[in-house]
Amino acid sequence: MPVSSQHIGQFYNQPVQEVTLSNQSGMSVSILTLGGIIRCLHVPDSDGELKDVVLGYDSLADYAKDIHYMGAIIGRVANRIEGAQFNFNGETIQVDGNAYEGKHCVHGGRFGYHHRVWQIARVDETGDEISLWLVLEDADGEEGFKGNVEVSAKYTLTNTNQLRLDISASSDIASPMSMTAHSYFNLNGHESGSINNHLLHIPSDHALQQKLDRIPNGEIVSVRHTAFDYSLG
Structure with missing residues (x-):
């Protein structure tokens, strides 16, 4: 299972690498150290033809100005923090108001994990799989969050054409954490146009209702017979 790495540019004077993992079937995944971004994912279809099935950009500059968090790891807190502040252990914590004209904190702030350069810890090859480990040191006070946090992201590609991502984090004090990819x-294939022929199944009967600015209002509502009903029932 080969692995390759190349320097693709700089982000705020920090070098950014692109690491590509490949398996015996020709499947490959390319990951940026900027944001742990999955830039390309080439997968063989039923005819054995390789297709890149994730959306991404051609240049590092495009990722630097991206507002859609394309392919990145999100943290410390995914989604929205209303008013860019929260109460934790009796203290009001003010975090970066990076969206909705500065009113709310979205996906960890302006320099959340999507806009941080991660470090390559190691590459492991065991049996029929190969893994890339990225690590991030998130210091106390970054984007207003408290505590020093160590984050690890492990990308694993197998010879059975599986891609896994395992994310873990530890903090030296109690701190809210909510990460996603x-x-x-x-x-x-990312250049093929519409996804209207895709079939999506989400085994959930309810969702959180939203108010203005896509902030949950605390109400849990049924998704049956709505645009959010993916139960296939």
Whole structure:
């Protein structure tokens, strides 16, 4: 299972690498140290033809100005923090108001994990799989969040054409953490147009209702017979 790495540019004077993992079937995934971004994911279709099934940009400059968090790891807190502040252990914590004209904190702030350069810890090859480990030191006070946090992201590609991402974090004090990955997929290939022929199944009967600025209002509502009903029932 080969692995390759190349320097693709700088982000705020920090070098950014692109690491590509490949398996015996020709499947490959390219990951940027900027944001842990999955830039390309070439997968063989039923005819054995390789197609890139994730959306991404051609240049590092495009990722630097991207507002859609394309393919990145999101943290410390994914989604929205209303008013860019929250109460934690009796203290009001003010965080970066990076969206909605500065009113709310979205996806960890302006320099959340999507706009941080991660470090390559190691590459492991065991049996029928290969793994890339990226690590990030998130210091106390970054974007207003408290505590020093160590984050690890492990990308694993197998010879059975599986891609896994395992994310873990530890903090030296109690701190809210809510991370996710933010890839956009088109299983027909990213240049093939609409995804209207895709079938999506989400085994959930309810969702959080939203108020202005897409902030949950605390109400749990049924998704049956709405645009959010993906139960296939």
